[in-house]
Amino acid sequence: MQEERALSPDAQFDAHLAEGRFMIQRARRSGAYVFYPRVAEPGTGDQELEWVEVSGRGTVYATTIIRPRPPAETYNVALIDLAEGPRMMSRVEGLDPESVRIGMAVRAAIIEEDGRPLVIFRPEGATA
Amino acid sequence: MSRASLRGKAAIVGAATFGIGSAPGHGAIDLAAKAALLALGDAGLQPRDVDALFVCLPQDFLSGLSVAEYLGIDPVISDNNRTGGSAFLTHVEMAAMALDAGLCEVALITYGSNQRSASGKLVGATVTSNDFETRYRPVVPASAYALAASRHMHEYGTTRAQLAEVAVAARRWAQLNPEAFVRDPLSIEDCLSARMVSDPLTVRDCCLVTDGAGAIVMTRADRAKSMPRPPVYVLGASSAITHREISSMPDLTVTAAVDSGKRAYAQAGVSAADVDTVQLYDAFTINTILFLEDLGFCPKGEGGRFVEGGGLAPGGRLAVNTNGGGLSCVHPGMYGIFTLVEATRQIRRECGDRQLDKADIALCHGNGGSLSHQATVILGSGATL
Numbered sequence: 001m002q003e004e005r006a007l008s009p010d011a012q013f014d015a016h017l018a019e020g021r022f023m024i025q026r027a028r029r030s031g032a033y034v035f036y037p038r039v040a041e042p043g044t045g046d047q048e049l050e051w052v053e054v055s056g057r058g059t060v061y062a063t064t065i066i067r068p069r070p071p072a073e074t075y076n077v078a079l080i081d082l083a084e085g086p087r088m089m090s091r092v093e094g095l096d097p098e099s100v101r102i103g104m105a106v107r108a109a110i111i112e113e114d115g116r117p118l119v120i121f122r123p124e125g126a127t128a
Numbered sequence: 129m130s131r132a133s134l135r136g137k138a139a140i141v142g143a144a145t146f147g148i149g150s151a152p153g154h155g156a157i158d159l160a161a162k163a164a165l166l167a168l169g170d171a172g173l174q175p176r177d178v179d180a181l182f183v184c185l186p187q188d189f190l191s192g193l194s195v196a197e198y199l200g201i202d203p204v205i206s207d208n209n210r211t212g213g214s215a216f217l218t219h220v221e222m223a224a225m226a227l228d229a230g231l232c233e234v235a236l237i238t239y240g241s242n243q244r245s246a247s248g249k250l251v252g253a254t255v256t257s258n259d260f261e262t263r264y265r266p267v268v269p270a271s272a273y274a275l276a277a278s279r280h281m282h283e284y285g286t287t288r289a290q291l292a293e294v295a296v297a298a299r300r301w302a303q304l305n306p307e308a309f310v311r312d313p314l315s316i317e318d319c320l321s322a323r324m325v326s327d328p329l330t331v332r333d334c335c336l337v338t339d340g341a342g343a344i345v346m347t348r349a350d351r352a353k354s355m356p357r358p359p360v361y362v363l364g365a366s367s368a369i370t371h372r373e374i375s376s377m378p379d380l381t382v383t384a385a386v387d388s389g390k391r392a393y394a395q396a397g398v399s400a401a402d403v404d405t406v407q408l409y410d411a412f413t414i415n416t417i418l419f420l421e422d423l424g425f426c427p428k429g430e431g432g433r434f435v436e437g438g439g440l441a442p443g444g445r446l447a448v449n450t451n452g453g454g455l456s457c458v459h460p461g462m463y464g465i466f467t468l469v470e471a472t473r474q475i476r477r478e479c480g481d482r483q484l485d486k487a488d489i490a491l492c493h494g495n496g497g498s499l500s501h502q503a504t505v506i507l508g509s510g511a512t513l
Binding site: 010036064075078087088089113 | 258259260261263264265266267271274275276278279282324326327328373374375376380
């Protein structure tokens with residue numbers, strides 16, 4: 001716990017991911033979830049934030065495709081509405097970027113990319 | 129409770145552009161200075177007459193100081209507000225307040241960038257984005273707008289062809305403007321078959337990367353009457369912020385232009401139906417559709433249909449971006465200042481082949497960040513006071 005407190009909210013988020021846990025903050029008083037990590041709940045300024053593990057369930061809110069010059073691969077960038085409320089940028093894997101649809105049910109997974117853990121999403125029911 | 133209004137308190141008395149498109153041999157501050165000198169000349173003034181300076185050069189964090197020093201201005205009021213490309217419209221808001229309060233006499237708002245000659249890339253490489261977005265490698269800033277477009281298409285059935293209508297209308301206006309940087313013919317099909325940048329936006333849905341500078345000079349309305357050029361009055365000005373990064377935007381189909389517009393209209397005592405021309409920040413084609421909806425020119429979701437059939441082109445239902453906009457006239461990183469210059473030119477009836485028959489009320493609208501900051505300025509001729 002002492003070590004956790006030495007980390008900035010961003011670094012704490014990544015430290016949880018490195019342990020295989022997708023955790024976001026929740027304001028103790030309002031019960032509202034907060035993402036991205038910060039020192040206080042927006043609006044109220046409540047600094048009593050606790051880390052909680054999310055369900056990993058989400059819905060695609062918006063989607064785009066990036067097409068870099070070959071040989072780099074085409075990839076998806078999406079906004080995902082977490083079941084807990086907050087929206088985050090991520091990408092949907094496990095299907096062609098062209099097949100990602102708004103409204104699609106997705107589930108979070110933690111992968112490693114460029115030497116750091118990263119939350120991505122796959123279609124609900126898909127196997128990794 | 130009565131609300132403060134800026135209506136008729138201050139006026140634009142000088143306006144100019146310089147180096148539109150390509151301006152090799154100039155640094156950004158040289159361009160900003162050239163536009164400033166032209167605008168001051170238009171107002172019959174010299175740099176030493178300026179006592180309020182509003183500047184925002186993207187690559188110079190202390191550009192307010194730099195331009196004061198460069199031009200020999202000793203401002204009593206200065207502002208380096210960094211809201212993105214909308215900054216200059218907030219400068220109008222702040223300048224009008226400071227002028228009305230008697231804190232200053234002559235306000236200069238200027239901007240210049242040599243991004244095309246210098247790098248060929250959009251200014252903004254120095255803008256720090258939230259790591260919770262950059263780790264997913266979006267194309268900055270296009271992907272943010274692409275996400276908004278995807279959502280608008282999903283909710284309202286907006287099509288890529290409707291987005292293309294915005295680009296084609298801008299090009300048709302540019303063809304009437306000798307100053308516009310890109311004037312080649314452009315068809316809907318050209319847009320649809322263009323290279324994708326971030327789906328559904330192609331390179332034709334994205335603004336230009338050019339050099340260019342713009343400046344305006346403002347003074348109090350009572351003093352404006354004795355200036356050489358017909359005053360263009362500020363009737364209303366307001367701005368609003370909803371977020372910084374696109375993932376924190378509450379609803380990707382509704383911008384804070386709803387709020388900035390509502391307040392600006394209330395100050396001006398006009399509605400969308402009274403507006404003769406709209407000059408808005410079309411960084412991407414979806415912007416035009418979103419802002420026309422949010423500013424009340426058509427209902428939410430109807431923007432795609434509103435722009436169809438050359439709706440925004442010369443002779444269409446609404447004269448939008450009569451200079452050719454950021455899509456076809458000029459886009460030196462931040463475009464907001466050019467909405468103000470073009471509106472001033474229309475109201476003063478200086479626009480040649482693209483001059484509108486009626487141009488008494490112009491709505492200027494700026495966008496900053498990723499649909500994050502919205503600023504609306506309503507300008508009017510002397511007949512509107």
